[in-house]
Amino acid sequence: MRIKTQEKVRAYLAYGLGSVFVLALVMPLIWVVTTSMRPLSEMTRTPPLVFPRSLTFHAYIEMWDTGPFVKYFANSMVISLSTALIALAFSVCAAYAFARFRFRGNTLLLMVVVMSQMLPGSSILIPLFQVIRSFGLLDTHVGMVLIYTGFAIPFCTWLLNGYFRAIPTDLEQAALIDGCNRLQLLYRIVLPLAAPAIVAVGTFAFLLSWNEFLFAFVFTKSQALTIPVGLRAAFLGQYVNKYDQLFAASLIFSLPPIALFVGLQRYFVQGLTAGAVKG
Amino acid sequence: MITRGALRKNLTPYYFLLPALLVLAVVILYPVFSNLIMSLYKVKLFRGAGDEFIGLTHYAKLFGSRTFVNSIWSSVRFTLYSLPVAFVLGLGMALIFNEIKKYRPVFTGFLLIPWAIAPVVTGYMWRWLFHDSFGLVNHTLLSLGFIDANVPWLAQPDAAMGAVVVANVWRFMPYITIMLLAGLQGVSAELYEAAHVDGANVFGRFFHVTLPQLKHVIGVVFLFATIWMVNDFALIFIMTEGGPAKATQVVPITVYRIAFEHLRLGKGAAAALILLLFLLALSIVFIRVLFRAERRSGDAN
Numbered sequence: 001m002r003i004k005t006q007e008k009v010r011a012y013l014a015y016g017l018g019s020v021f022v023l024a025l026v027m028p029l030i031w032v033v034t035t036s037m038r039p040l041s042e043m044t045r046t047p048p049l050v051f052p053r054s055l056t057f058h059a060y061i062e063m064w065d066t067g068p069f070v071k072y073f074a075n076s077m078v079i080s081l082s083t084a085l086i087a088l089a090f091s092v093c094a095a096y097a098f099a100r101f102r103f104r105g106n107t108l109l110l111m112v113v114v115m116s117q118m119l120p121g122s123s124i125l126i127p128l129f130q131v132i133r134s135f136g137l138l139d140t141h142v143g144m145v146l147i148y149t150g151f152a153i154p155f156c157t158w159l160l161n162g163y164f165r166a167i168p169t170d171l172e173q174a175a176l177i178d179g180c181n182r183l184q185l186l187y188r189i190v191l192p193l194a195a196p197a198i199v200a201v202g203t204f205a206f207l208l209s210w211n212e213f214l215f216a217f218v219f220t221k222s223q224a225l226t227i228p229v230g231l232r233a234a235f236l237g238q239y240v241n242k243y244d245q246l247f248a249a250s251l252i253f254s255l256p257p258i259a260l261f262v263g264l265q266r267y268f269v270q271g272l273t274a275g276a277v278k279g
Numbered sequence: 280m281i282t283r284g285a286l287r288k289n290l291t292p293y294y295f296l297l298p299a300l301l302v303l304a305v306v307i308l309y310p311v312f313s314n315l316i317m318s319l320y321k322v323k324l325f326r327g328a329g330d331e332f333i334g335l336t337h338y339a340k341l342f343g344s345r346t347f348v349n350s351i352w353s354s355v356r357f358t359l360y361s362l363p364v365a366f367v368l369g370l371g372m373a374l375i376f377n378e379i380k381k382y383r384p385v386f387t388g389f390l391l392i393p394w395a396i397a398p399v400v401t402g403y404m405w406r407w408l409f410h411d412s413f414g415l416v417n418h419t420l421l422s423l424g425f426i427d428a429n430v431p432w433l434a435q436p437d438a439a440m441g442a443v444v445v446a447n448v449w450r451f452m453p454y455i456t457i458m459l460l461a462g463l464q465g466v467s468a469e470l471y472e473a474a475h476v477d478g479a480n481v482f483g484r485f486f487h488v489t490l491p492q493l494k495h496v497i498g499v500v501f502l503f504a505t506i507w508m509v510n511d512f513a514l515i516f517i518m519t520e521g522g523p524a525k526a527t528q529v530v531p532i533t534v535y536r537i538a539f540e541h542l543r544l545g546k547g548a549a550a551a552l553i554l555l556l557f558l559l560a561l562s563i564v565f566i567r568v569l570f571r572a573e574r575r576s577g578d579a580n
Contacts, residue, residue, distance in 0.1 A: 050415070050418070113299075113303065123311065127314045127548065247403070261394070265391060
């Protein structure tokens with residue numbers, strides 16, 4: 001009887017403390033979300049009003065007309081979606097080769113792939129700038145997709161490789177006997193079985209390019225400028241800082257990542273913790 | 280295992296690998312080697328004559344330059360302040376969340392938000408929270424009586440470092456919690472029971488069962504968090520641009536400035552390579568320590 005109450009107290013304590021923690025964690029977010037819904041008079045007030053007296057959605061309408069925000073949004077979408085698709089296609093093939101073939105250089109190549117995932121971005125920033133410039137791809141969608149695809153491939157390949165290895169080869173052997181070629185095996189049999197990993201990996205590549213700042217900042221000027229870089233140009237001027245619109249835009253911009261992360265929680269937690277936790 | 284073993288030696292796997300390896304060669308492998316070569320040359324952004332070979336001059340100059348040495352210290356401070364705070368808070372959160380059984384996905388869902396949103400957004404968010412007159416931070420501290428007047432957070436060197444550290448902790452804590460939470464799932468209940476029987480109290484169980492069992496995860500978390508924090512560009516750049524008075528100008532920002540503001544690509548490449556070598560050395564030490572610890576615990580078993 002006593003143990004039961006003790007357990008109950010413990011559980012209530014955990015829920016209570018957990019809620020406090022989570023509230024503290026999301027408080028900054030709530031603050032900027034309400035900032036985006038405040039009229040200017042309430043936004044710039046000293047001392048600030050913790051709870052807004054009136055709410056307005058002006059910023060959410062006006063932001064689309066402020067500067068070239070629509071263009072930045074489109075750029076982000078095009079670049080991120082293309083990166084996700086291309087990185088996915090290339091990584092699936094590479095991971096399949098690593099998982100199903102024994103060939104010269106197998107381990108070495110896999111190691112190169114894994115190692116390149118750990119590289120600091122700044123250590124390739126400068127030479128990559130020259131590469132992209134010599135291709136004539138500065139400030140182009142193609143250039144950015146190329147860069148982000150390169151950044152996404154190592155992790156995607158590594159994760160898919162692990163997943164493919166866990167799929168039994170019986171079905172493939174049967175299909176091989178039935179006269180399927182390797183590519184058909186991959187598309188007809190392995191891919192449907194690996195659907196969860198495909199989704200996780202595609203999402204990873206999408207988010208990587210969606211959120212990236214440094215390379216977009218250095219490699220684009222206007223044509224291929226994405227939202228992370230464009231926010232400042234669009235909403236923070238020399239004379240007026242439109243913080244309400246900045247945060248309205250930031251919120252819209254953050255919805256895809258939040259939706260994807262929370263929706264695919266399971267895969268991300270698996271992906272993040274894979275290998276780190278001893279089974 | 281016909282698919283793996285009995286396959287004829289042919290070129291099929293190489294065809295499968297080709298697209299990915301081609302992209303990696305252009306985007307990562309060539310730049311890594313090119314960066315090494317560039318760091319030995321005087322390279323102008325807009326090339327007139329050929330680049331001039333100058334050996335290790337860039338490196339000597341960098342270590343003699345106050346800006347670069349200061350930026351190393353900024354990086355070290357930024358990481359050393361953020362890491363322990365994020366770790367202790369993340370561990371605390373993980374221990375609490377571990378007790379939550381029923382609605383845990385709801386809690387971890389919220390937890391993922393700071394990790395999901397772009398560093399740029401986090402930067403703008405904290406810049407606004409630390410705004411001297413309209414910010415929530417000053418308002419809260421003022422109403423609680425911790426400060427007498429608004430602090431211009433991002434305009435004072437030490438305060439600005441504090442501000443970027445707070446933002447950084449906010450961003451990384453969730454990652455640490457998720458990892459440790461996954462680690463805690465692996466600790467068997469029997470160990471706790473045994474410790475309980477042996478008369479260990481809550482703290483005894485924590486220090487003698489939980490922490491040793493989490494050793495591996497903690498090692499991985501520290502390694503990755505350190506690498507990510509040292510490499511951070513966006514969060515700090517958005518909040519302070521490395522200022523005021525270069526107080527928050529960490530190494531990646533210095534690399535960017537040398538290369539793309541002062542247009543000295545060779546020198547920037549040298550600075551970047553120093554960062555890379557530092558992180559490489561750190562990773563090797565980390566991994567060796569981890570594996571040694573693992574081997575030792577393996578022997579003990």
